[in-house]
Amino acid sequence: MGNITPITMPKFGLAMTEGKLASWSVPVGTDISAGQEIADIETSKITNGYESPAAGVLRRQVAPEGEMLPVGALIGVLADTDVPDADIDAFITKFNESFAPEGGGAEASDEPVRKAVTVGDLTISVQESGSSHEGVPVLLIHGFGGDLTNWLLTQPALSDTRHVISFDLPGHGESTKKVGDGSPVTFAETVAGLARELKIPRVHVVGHSLGGAIALELAKAHPDLVASLSLVAPAGLGSDINMAFINGFIEADRRKTLEPVVQCLVHDKSLITRQMLENIIRTKRLDGVVAGLRTIADTCFRDGKQAFPLRSVLETFTGPVQVLWGEADEILSVSGADGLPDAVTVVRYPDTGHMPQLEKAGDVSRALATFLDRAEA
Amino acid sequence: MTKKSFRQAINEALRQEMQRDPRVILMGEDVAGGRGGTSGVKDAWGGVLGVTKGLLTEFGEDRVLDTPISEASYIGAAAGAAATGLRPVAELMFVDFVGCCLDQIMNQAAKFRYMFGGKARTPLVIRAMYGAGFNAAAQHSQALYPLFTHIPGLKVVVPSSPYEAKGLLIEAIRDDDPVIFLENKVMYDDEEDVPDDPYTIPFGEANLTREGDDVTIVAFGRMVNFANQAADRLEKDGISCTVIDPRTTSPLDAATILDCVNETGRLVIVDESSPRCNMATDVAALVAEEAFDALKAPIRRVTPPHTPVPFATVLEKLYVPDVEKIEAAVRSVAAYRVKEEA
Numbered sequence: 001m002g003n004i005t006p007i008t009m010p011k012f013g014l015a016m017t018e019g020k021l022a023s024w025s026v027p028v029g030t031d032i033s034a035g036q037e038i039a040d041i042e043t044s045k046i047t048n049g050y051e052s053p054a055a056g057v058l059r060r061q062v063a064p065e066g067e068m069l070p071v072g073a074l075i076g077v078l079a080d081t082d083v084p085d086a087d088i089d090a091f092i093t094k095f096n097e098s099f100a101p102e103g104g105g106a107e108a109s110d111e112p113v114r115k116a117v118t119v120g121d122l123t124i125s126v127q128e129s130g131s132s133h134e135g136v137p138v139l140l141i142h143g144f145g146g147d148l149t150n151w152l153l154t155q156p157a158l159s160d161t162r163h164v165i166s167f168d169l170p171g172h173g174e175s176t177k178k179v180g181d182g183s184p185v186t187f188a189e190t191v192a193g194l195a196r197e198l199k200i201p202r203v204h205v206v207g208h209s210l211g212g213a214i215a216l217e218l219a220k221a222h223p224d225l226v227a228s229l230s231l232v233a234p235a236g237l238g239s240d241i242n243m244a245f246i247n248g249f250i251e252a253d254r255r256k257t258l259e260p261v262v263q264c265l266v267h268d269k270s271l272i273t274r275q276m277l278e279n280i281i282r283t284k285r286l287d288g289v290v291a292g293l294r295t296i297a298d299t300c301f302r303d304g305k306q307a308f309p310l311r312s313v314l315e316t317f318t319g320p321v322q323v324l325w326g327e328a329d330e331i332l333s334v335s336g337a338d339g340l341p342d343a344v345t346v347v348r349y350p351d352t353g354h355m356p357q358l359e360k361a362g363d364v365s366r367a368l369a370t371f372l373d374r375a376e377a
Numbered sequence: 378m379t380k381k382s383f384r385q386a387i388n389e390a391l392r393q394e395m396q397r398d399p400r401v402i403l404m405g406e407d408v409a410g411g412r413g414g415t416s417g418v419k420d421a422w423g424g425v426l427g428v429t430k431g432l433l434t435e436f437g438e439d440r441v442l443d444t445p446i447s448e449a450s451y452i453g454a455a456a457g458a459a460a461t462g463l464r465p466v467a468e469l470m471f472v473d474f475v476g477c478c479l480d481q482i483m484n485q486a487a488k489f490r491y492m493f494g495g496k497a498r499t500p501l502v503i504r505a506m507y508g509a510g511f512n513a514a515a516q517h518s519q520a521l522y523p524l525f526t527h528i529p530g531l532k533v534v535v536p537s538s539p540y541e542a543k544g545l546l547i548e549a550i551r552d553d554d555p556v557i558f559l560e561n562k563v564m565y566d567d568e569e570d571v572p573d574d575p576y577t578i579p580f581g582e583a584n585l586t587r588e589g590d591d592v593t594i595v596a597f598g599r600m601v602n603f604a605n606q607a608a609d610r611l612e613k614d615g616i617s618c619t620v621i622d623p624r625t626t627s628p629l630d631a632a633t634i635l636d637c638v639n640e641t642g643r644l645v646i647v648d649e650s651s652p653r654c655n656m657a658t659d660v661a662a663l664v665a666e667e668a669f670d671a672l673k674a675p676i677r678r679v680t681p682p683h684t685p686v687p688f689a690t691v692l693e694k695l696y697v698p699d700v701e702k703i704e705a706a707v708r709s710v711a712a713y714r715v716k717e718e719a
Contacts, residue, residue, distance in 0.1 A: 174573070174574075177574065253579070255585075274588070282576070285578060286575070287575045287576060
């Protein structure tokens, strides 16, 4: 048969087992270039544009809109215009006959592992992937009110070649709901403790939002531990903070009241799904979560300003640093990326809100991979 | 997070609240189970359907009390214990047995706060099984939540899933008023993701399990799952439904029901209890009074017939509302058009 490329249900995030083809972005017959967005895929956690892995003409939309399919199932077919329809039909039949959803067969040993790690009096929920890879591991730190699933598109993209660790901060996700004084200093000590428990002497640190401030505190207090810093829309570099978001996030207790608050996180408001809101509400119902968020907000954002200026860390930190920021960030203004030392690589994403790792997932993962390669060269 | 059954979710809620608060105790017929037998094993059953299994071993006989077969005595004792500082969770086994202890619930526990001028608290939870479909015959199959909803001073919870059950039961135990917590006995093996940590779901706050534009379905307890299935089928035919799970019949989240009916203009109510003076009539009256102008079709109620629950399997199946009946009711209101005036 001629040059036929299957388009299959992608795996967004480690936990994804199935996805819904929410809508096709292009009609049958479109000439597609590699990387072009061809469909919107909806999972239990996120709706995301799917970029074509290859070039060719979209000859078939095998999956109808609204169809729920396992990861790896055939959703479309790319081929040149001169490939006969009969060949494409035969290809589809053959693919579907031999397709078996993952989970049934034996998987590689590099499957992501979720585990609980004891750090002092805290239990920290950790997700490790790519742990067979040598080299300095990558540690992902989420922000205020988030959890390790904020990295669901970043972690798998990096763990093909690296050992990647994400975790839930204290008071978040499935970790112990105790935040201490709620300061970035305290959280940084917990992160250092986690690295000790995992027997990791040196790590590339990626921090988002408040996780960025924690990464900076970690670089300040434990410079030997931090091989490089990647700061995604970080706190600590400016002084302004959107308190309407912070207070709204803490106070909202129904999907309806939470929706406009969470929409502040993204430029494309349609990314906020009902399931995302439900997941946040469910987390906030857990004993101790709302009180913990309140403590963090009172400590970190006293008087409506960021209470921990950390720009000076970038003057003294000797490792490579990059800052990634959405230009349409409504929570922490992108102006925080202005006037940084020359050695700092700064990338600004147009039409992107506070969560570039979700909204510009491909770009952010590529920027991180390139940066980490360079940091080690 | 792990998948847990309705039974495990309830067991976990009880265990975590007993760990958190030493005032929480359990009492009821066979909640420990096996006592009095000759095997020497005290924790054999953990309630007739195993819901409280393991709690006797963990918390001991001072906090997990097997009672004599006398609902009047132990429900009365639980009400008194609640009024004097404990937080008892009493199990009535089948809700049908409430006839033996209605005075203790209706005239005592429910009235303490009011009649003692707000000076008394009664943090009492009464758990009981309800519902048909278990082939347990007319005296063990009723859905009596309207009976309790009728009595001021009681809060009434009808959880629709394992996740809902854990959060609502913890809320019930922490509440300072008497709460009737009703578990559909057919649902004990239903499973879904339930967080390991304790959490609460507030009373009087309905949950929209589906959101649509054409028809509002209000459903209670086990019926929520049926309503969701009907809504998913109807969606394929272009009829989109909002499904409301009120979670508690008292307090009732009237505002959410009215908001949704104002949007869709069409209402179906699914209620497993007997059709006269039940939640369906209550919600229908609410909407007729407060959202009359929004209605584009008559309100339809999907309920059992006004008969005792049959024992014969075939008849019992006919008795309980099912997905097909809900679907038919929704189609009829969706197709309804107001006649032009002559």
